[in-house]
Amino acid sequence: MRKILTFIAFAFSCTLAIAQPNRLITTGTIESLESKILNETRRVWVYVPGSALNDISGPKSYPVLYLLDGDAHFLSMVGMIQQFSRNTLCPEMIVVGIANTDRTRDLTTSNISGPIRMMGNAVAPTSGGSDKFLAFIEKELMPFIESKYPTQPYKVFVGHSFGGLTVINALINHPHMFSAYLSIDPGMWWDNEKLLSQAQSVLRNKKFEGKSLYMSIANTLLPGMDSAQAMADTTMQSQFFRSIMKLDGAFKANKANGLRYGSKFYAADDHNSIPIISIHDGLRSIFSFYQFNLTAAEIAGFNAETLKRIDAHYESVSKLMGYPVKFPEMMANALAYRFMGEGRMAESEMLFALNIKNYPNSFNVYDSMGEFHEAQGNKQKAIELYKKALSIREFPVTRERMERLLNEK
Template sequence: MKNTIILSILLLIFIFNTEAQKSAEVISIGEKVTFFSKTLNEERRIWIYVPDQTSFQKKIEKRYPVLYLLDGESQFYSTVGLVQQLSQANLNSILPEMIIVGIENTNRYRDLTPKVNSTPFITFLEKELFQYVDEKYRTAPYKLLVGHSLGGLLTIDILTNKPEMFNAYIAIDPSMWYADEQFLNQTISQLPKQKLTDRKLFVGIANSLPPNVTLKNVSKDKSSETRHIRSILKLGDFFSKQPNKGIQYKQNFYENENHNSAPLLTQYDGLRFVFDFYQSDLSEKDFQDSTSLIVTKLRNHYQKVSKGLGYSVAPEEEFINYIAYDALGKKHFSKAKSLFILNLENFPQSNKTHAAYADYLAATGDIANATEFYEKSLQIKDDKAVQQRLLTLTSKGMTLTESDLIQYVGQYVLDDYKITIVLELKDGKLISKVPGQADSEFVPVSKDVFTVKDKQGYNITFHKTNDTITGFTSVQPNGIFKATKKS
């Protein structure tokens, strides 16, 4: 009996664990990939995060700025969390979504300390890693470098000697004391000679002050204990005294953070500084307003964003559709139209933007143009939902009486083919008879405009002279055909 109870308990535990394993779901925020570096003559591993991994909506065509992260194995998780929070979570768009490339160390001291002539690790970044990332991922032409401690030193060194490698730099409590400040002095002497247009640098300074030493008097202290912070403050003094050569510089002192706790706050403040142009100033009033003023604000804002990033950026297609449909539902037609057109301008190859504009046209009674835009949407990409909306629209069409339809009845000759088409009334419907083809019904969609029942892509417009039908033009999938009515 006792053994039976024990076996039963073990069985229950096994079943419970099995069910728990079945219900477990892996949370993934990135991947580790390895490739061989010819420059460094070794395998290098990088940690990669792409926004699709944490987004509810995959954007298969979108390209992203790239944040390159030194000491990747220790900084990756916090950096991903920070960027995701400020670019995706809670509908935030304080930062742009971006790819994060964490570079794992193999020989940290070798790689992150600058060399007098050339630094192989910098060559690896510029000639190999950039190319690898650009080939494998959907990158935009904007790069940001983040480095801590020795990584911060290397960050400043790259800015000094190769400022064009990155658009922006964040140096976290950088080790500017290294090599008796040799590379700090090199920065002070060489950086003024560089072209730094549109570059940004943010420096975070941890509190490594010993007791009884303050920021005001630390420059007088010559002990090794203050060497680290003195060297960073010397860098800050250099930037504060330099005329503006295109670079934007900012530094923060974190009184309550030490060397190892400073990275998170520095990255937060640094990213906010680097992308200070990105967050829009749209208010709740703008969304509620019935006019199209919001479109003007959006255009102006994304012009600023495009200038800040150095390439063309448009508001998210889904976001514009959302507020456009909201305006349409409230019958703010001018606002809705401007928003739908904005999406068409920015995403001319999207089937969704064409279908959305067709929805607006249908809602405002422009059946002919609604039909045209539904058909354009389907030409870009077949979609059952759009097919159904088009079918519903063309089936409903306009209601014309026989006395309305009688004006279209008659014989028409195709101009280029001399084929006679006969239009006649049958059971209150306008029927087309073409030699060698089955009869078709012309369905009115607006004044003097018809489509063909159960056929996609047909738009037939009748022409008049002195209110008398003289012919028609048929735009259809196999071409454009003109016909003249026989007198």
């Protein structure tokens, strides 16, 4: 079903649902849940990859990315994941954008009762609720998402500014909650760098095997000031930058704790412009192990050794992700049909067989292998495979093809 699958692969790679009555393009769903922990109704924006709706291939489940300030960054995050996953730079993921109610309450790690100089002497009497907010995510939001959507255990946590502060809090004090973290220009200055001091101690004494973090640092330096001058400065004006750089130094000084860590200072971006480039670079860093590249030479000389390299790569990826990850079904399918069109039938059969091994519940893998055997003149085997495909789902083209072969016998 080469032509049909080519269309389906394109349509679902866009992963956008079109609402037919008014032709609107939609990217997700707004869900509401009642939180007993926070004593309020919380709204989240949920994106599910369009491939979840594709019943031609087998059932799918996905890692989940939890995004703070979801109402601000949801569309950019979804767009980046769509682009990257389409090119196998990262897995397809469910995105859960958490909309704010009381942002300072939820995303700060300790209470400051008096005026806050870094915020123009504003007061934040409800501040310091980050741990309670993380309890809401762990005990209420995660079970809610996992009960309604096809999830895998790998979880990513992303936040900017105070959201970045809460991401660091989750890593330091609640490391069991997430697998990977993206902290964008975090507000480590909060409460005289209280969480920073805690993190410096914890990073020396705790192991973070299997965890990864990317932290971005914006250019919040005063005009004419370089980073060395900022680190030597003691004034409030450079504290935002200094506090993040101190944390960066603590991560780099404690490599033995097992954390996969990456960071970058963005000289051309300020605190407000940094999220987009951080999402790009953060996902690339966190999932640097994910992509499998078949070289032109390997495609030209495809053989059993190539299959071994594919299996070894995805075995390694599976260990890092914490669940089985296989060579993408549609990628193998497309390459198998390419080989078939070039008359490279042995290589084509290898890939169709790989798909059957990896995706035994997929209609497509049996239908495609059926086409292969039909092209080889093996009608009986093709009929058996078409029957197997149709036992998984009904599809008119496959039904017609099988009936034609039966009538030719």
